[in-house]
Amino acid sequence: MGTHRRPKPPSRALTATLGMAAGAVSLLPTQSQAAPKPTVDEVRKQVEKLYEEAEAPTEEYNEVREEEKKLQGEVDSAQDRLAGKQQEINELRGKTGPLAAAQYRSGAIDPSVQLFLSGDPDDYLDKAEMLGRTSDRQADALRALERKQRELTQERATATQRLKALAEARTKAGEKKDEVQGKLRQARTLLNSLTAEQRARMEAAQERADAASGSSDAPADYNGPAGGRSRTAVEFAYAQLGKPYEWGSTGPNSYDCSGLVGAAWRSAGVSLPRTVKQMYDAGRTVARSDLQPGDIIYWYNDNQHNGMYVGNGKAIHAPRTGKNIEIVPLDSMPFFAASRP
Template identity: 80%
Template sequence: MGTHRRPKPPSRARIATLGMAAGAVSLLPTQSQAAPQPTLEDVRKQVETLYEEAEAPTEEYNAISEKQAKLQREVDGARDRLARKQQEVNELREKIGPLAAAQYRGGGIDPSVELFLSGDPDNYLDQAAMLDRTSSRQADALRAMQTKQRELTQERTDAQKRLKALEETRAEAAETKNEVQGKLAEARKLLNSLTAQQRARMEADQERDDASAGASDSPASYNGPASGRAKTALDFAYAQLGKPYEWGSTGPNSYDCSGLVGAAWRTAGVSLPRTVKQMYDAGRKVSKSDLQPGDIIYWYNDTQHNGMYVGNGKAIHAPRTGKNIEIVPLDSMPFFAASRP
């Protein structure tokens, strides 16, 4: 999965530069002035940046988790096959036991049977032919045993390979999860450094910004021009309005961006891949001028953020940590592409 980071608006870059400059000045030892406290706007921009930077590794985590689930199914299947092969080998050993006993009663255990029962049957058939001391019945039974033993060894090798791959994805998922949680923890630390009054003011500023941008997370029913499967998907998405964004989540109480899109289309009988990148790669691309309600919108790039077009120049999406599923103007973020499931 790519590690593209969302482009930052010029104003944010200027703020970051000013913030760094201010930080550099504050490091100079002076007796006459304390280090300047970051402004509320500085904190808000830093928190927003951290939330945005957590989105790309969130999608990476989703891809790894999907791979991990697939490997887990393969490991479970390999274990089942291994158990069946072991049972088959055990049953053949039980059948061969009476043959060896009969041979013993008739004048001692055949050396080749003794060799086999010692647990190393690979060279048995060649030796048996050379010695010419084994009945065809014993040869058939031991040939079957040798085949099953080889199959068992192969199954064990395959299971070990799959298990190793599973362990590697678990380690990779843990590392990516730590990256996301680290950024979110840093954002929470910044927010916790604010007074209650400052937090209230920040929330009020956010609500004002959302209102001016035309964003809404109030519960609503879809009444646009979509029909068929697209309408079913949008009906579901609208029913999630106001539910919180949560990284890595596919519902039903919270969603990340691709989790919402996938869940909505799943209700319409369409199975989409898990991540933004996979949805982009799999979808039929449509131009911005040909958008239809239900189309998947990709903002910024092909790996980071998506939502669904609802018509009338608007889209529904799960935005980022700290916000709820909402309806926003299509151009409230840089439009990258669109695809149709």
């Protein structure tokens, strides 16, 4: 039998190399070494940022929806006109006798009528009358029919253009809606990552911050100096205190920021455009030093967020998803401008 030989021990160099490799492997991330969950304060800041980022596309969505309503009205009008023109043509066809019947119904028309279709109808009719081929009454009817047919063709082209624009507006509105809902989903996911205790802690911290800043969403009666339409608008806004913010909403149970401002002034008989940007462009700019209750306040920029001045350095606004209509100090957000309807 051969001699049993013991395995040769590894060299010192190999031992050192293996040791280094083992050390390196131990430094690789493992599931137990996953990145720590964000703190409650970090979640709060991320959620606030997401809600803020959702405001601009919310206003863009509102603008597209207004355009969509306008286009739908134009499409409906065009279709009504089409139906009217078609009815007029049907009545004219009944008056043009066998010639019109052949021309518009069967397509089997004699050579003289083919000339009418392919050449200059007016010139043909003049010659036909001279030759006695058609009566004055028939000629007038055919001319009217040809004119109505041209109008019908134009109406169809207009309706087609409006329908295309409407489809494009709907697509754009859908994209903006998806963008807003994506931001809100991210915010909800972050909030759901907190434990019940953490969420309670975060809400308590928010309440303390609101109290410190003087914000209020408890129902209240307005007893300030506003008069006339401005008072009506401010009183309406006060009556909405405590109702929830909801993107794209104009009431009566919830509002977004421009939805609240528009509804308040609408209650006073003043019609405002739908979005923050449109309201800013349509209003008369007023200096901060000249603010009066009812004036529209714009924060951050001219298209992101607005509310209404109520006096004493405060404003009422629909803040963001997850919060209710409230009264806040004018400088609770970066003041940008003010306008008067």
